[in-house]
Amino acid sequence: MLDDILRAYTEAIYNADRTTALAVVDAARASGVSPEDIVFKVVIPGLDMMIKAINDGFDTNLAQHFMTAHIAADVTDRMLAQFARPPEMVGHVVIGTAAGDLHTLGKRIVMGCLKAQMIDAIDLGVNVPAERFVDEAVARGASVIAVSAMMVHTARGENGAIKVRQLLRERQLEGRIRLVVGGAPFRYDPRLYQIVGADAWADNGVSAARVILDFIKEARS
Amino acid sequence: MITGMDRLAAAARGEILDRIPVFCNLVDQGARELGMPLETYFSRGEYVAEAQLRMLGKYGHDNVWSLFYVGREAELLGCRKIKYANDGPPNVEDFVIKSYADIERLEVPDDISTHPAFAETAHCLEILKREVGGKAPICAYLTASMSLPAILMSMEKWIELLMLGPTEMRDLLLEKCSAFFQKEIEAYRKAGADVLVYADPYGSTDIVPMSMFRELSLPWMKRDLAAGGLDGVVYYVGGARVNGVLDQVIEEVGFGTYYPGPMDDIGESMRLVADRALCGAVINDIRLIDWTPEEVRAEVKRLVQRGLKISKKLFFGTILMPFGIPDANIRAMIDAACEFGRPDRLEA
Structure with missing residues (x-):
């Protein structure tokens, strides 16, 4: 059935x-x-x-x-609301749009899919400074930072994913926290995620949730 | 001397004078050309016009733009806050529509040509018309009724309204956006624009399902263009793909020019257009940032030759070129389009 x-x-x-x-x-x-x-x-x-x-x-x-x-x-x-007992959350991710970026659609799609996967997605909103991504990830015990960027200059900007990577390195968090990026510019240049120092990217919001889930499972194993 | 306008007219007839028309969407680059911050640059129509003229002389492409930034249309409808960047296009920061009540309150200006938010655009067009009118095609960017709500309420809220309703609010907004479009195209024509780029990403099935394309995108396209007609109007869907709907749009609307996305196969686009209109070979301009000049040249050659093998009703084009593209790659792209956009350079 x-x-x-x-x-x-x-x-x-x-x-x-x-x-x-x-x-x-x-x-x-x-x-x-x-x-x-x-x-x-x-x-x-x-x-x-x-x-x-x-x-x-x-x-x-x-x-x-x-x-x-x-x-x-x-x-x-x-x-x-009808579960016999509250489910265990699989893991935590902080998500937001890159510094300078105000586009929320991609983030919303990813968050909807993460919710169904029992992943606690902490929404940092739009135009998020790199420092806040890292600070919140540490404070919330997140194993993934997800940065959404809809425009070329916010995807590649030095205050976006590039700076998140730099901060993770400086604070020796690279072994604990993965960086995932997504948004239109990454679709038009599949190598761009490497240029900005991300661990992975996804072509669309639905697939992004799977990429994040895989990293969370990896961190738990 | 052959002008850009001559090349465009010839291409529309299926002829090539010396080479195909080369359309280059250099917008933000104007600030660099004048050595000023983007916010300062976009504050005056004379700056934009001067930069467009300088870039036309410097690079040797065929067109000039009256576009400042896409959010300008939101300003005509009441947006008061734009977020500027140092290295990319400005964005709408404060959406005009924050609730459905704002849709009811939204007012379309009676006459856009006299609207204060149009004054600098009109001034830019006046200079461009005076300096290169009749020689270089003067382009204007106008957003379709089906796509304009994305800059009035955000992409997220527009797709939510489209997919979840309420339909009466959706239809009221589309009515107002279509009324705005009709007044806007009239204002641009009056001010001297000859190439009117009808920007409609929501007219691509990359964004909406085919059923919605047929039920909404297509009818609203017809309605937008019914009063003003199709003279000089180009069908453009931004970076999205158009091939999936091309035949329907040609049959039911009949634009004279089509601007496929960079992810469309140009050979397929040309076959679908089948000499019924002019069609663009459009490069993935995000890749222009990191490609070497040699890679740029090879890609332009591939695109142009693939298109020319099918028809001469072809032009070369870009999407809205990112600010970070190196000057050497802009030159390599335009030089290659000029060099390979000729029938005598066609390789078997």
């Missing part, structure tokens, strides 16, 4: 169809599927299938990514 639910949910998120996705979830709950199974056996595998589709060249778009994250976060919120 869960296979059918997953298939129907995944089809709904491909179609950016929130109404149908929520109806699938409601019907599953009514038929006795637990809220834990909805999150761990439907929502999270649904995200994985979307990532696979993107990687396999399925032609997705920004609106689909937005809706995938929005639906995942929405369903997760509703299910968490």
Whole structure:
């Protein structure tokens, strides 16, 4: 039965169809599927299938990514309220836009997907100084700093990811905290993440959550 | 002497005079040209015009721009706060629309040509028209109704409204943005712009699903352009891809010129356009920052020759070129486009 639910949910998120996705979830709950199974056996595998589709060249778009994250976060919120016991968080990440950058869409997509993965995403907002990224990561025990940049000069700027890397090095935190970047400029130059000193990048917000999750798992192992 | 305007007119007819037109979107670079901070540079129309003229002489491309920065359109609709940078384009810092009530309150100016926020643009156009009018195509940047809300309320809030509603607020905003577009294109034409770049990233299926493209992007395109017509209007989707919708836009709207994104395959774009319009071979200008001049030359050659093999209705173009592109690469790009944009340089 869960296979059918997953298939129907995944089809709904491909179609950016929130109404149908929520109806699938409601019907599953009514038929006795637990809220834990909805999150761990439907929502999270649904995200994985979307990532696979993107990687396999399925032609997705920004609106689909937005809706995938929005639906995942929405369903997760509703299910968490019904969990038998609060789930253990997988890990912590601090996320924000680079110094000088005011674009929030990418960050929102990443955060929606992280929520479903049980990752505590601490939103530092927009135009975040490099020092704050590092200070907050240390204070919150985050194993990943995620820097979003929509413009070339904020992606490459010396006060953005480049400075975060410099601070991690100076404070000898490179072994503990990974730096992940994302945003339009990185899509147009896949080598750019290395130029700015990041450990990894993602082509889109949905895939970024997977990259962050992998680093968190690595830190826990 | 052959001018940029002559080259453009010939290309639209499917002819090449000496070479294809080379369109270069040098905007922020003007500040460097005049040796002043970007905020100072964008404060006066005469600065922008002077820099455009200097760069035209220096690099030898074909067009000039009246664009200051994209947020200028938000200023015409009431934005009071722009965030300037030292090394990149200014951004809207205070969004005009913070709540749905602001959509209801949004007022479209009656006459943009006399609006105080248009005065410096008009002054820039006046100088450009006086100095190079009729010789170099004078470009203007106008955002489509479907894409303008992104700079009025943020990309995040616009996509949220598009995807989640309420639809009556979405439609009211689109109505107002379309009314603004129609007045804006009238003002730009009156002020002397000849190439009107219709900027519509939300007219790409990289951004919205095909169903939404058909239900919203396409109808609003038609509505934006119904009154003023298509004379000199170029379909442009920024860095997004256009090939997936190109045939529909040609069939249903019929722009005279198409500006594919750098991720589009130019060969495919030219095949889809199939001589029904002029089409651009557009370089990934973010890579121009780190490529060597030799790599720039090779990429320009590849793009131009791939396009020319299919049709002569071709021009070379860039997106909005990042401030950090080295001067040597700007020169290498334009020189290569001029050199390889000729039928006699076409290699088998």
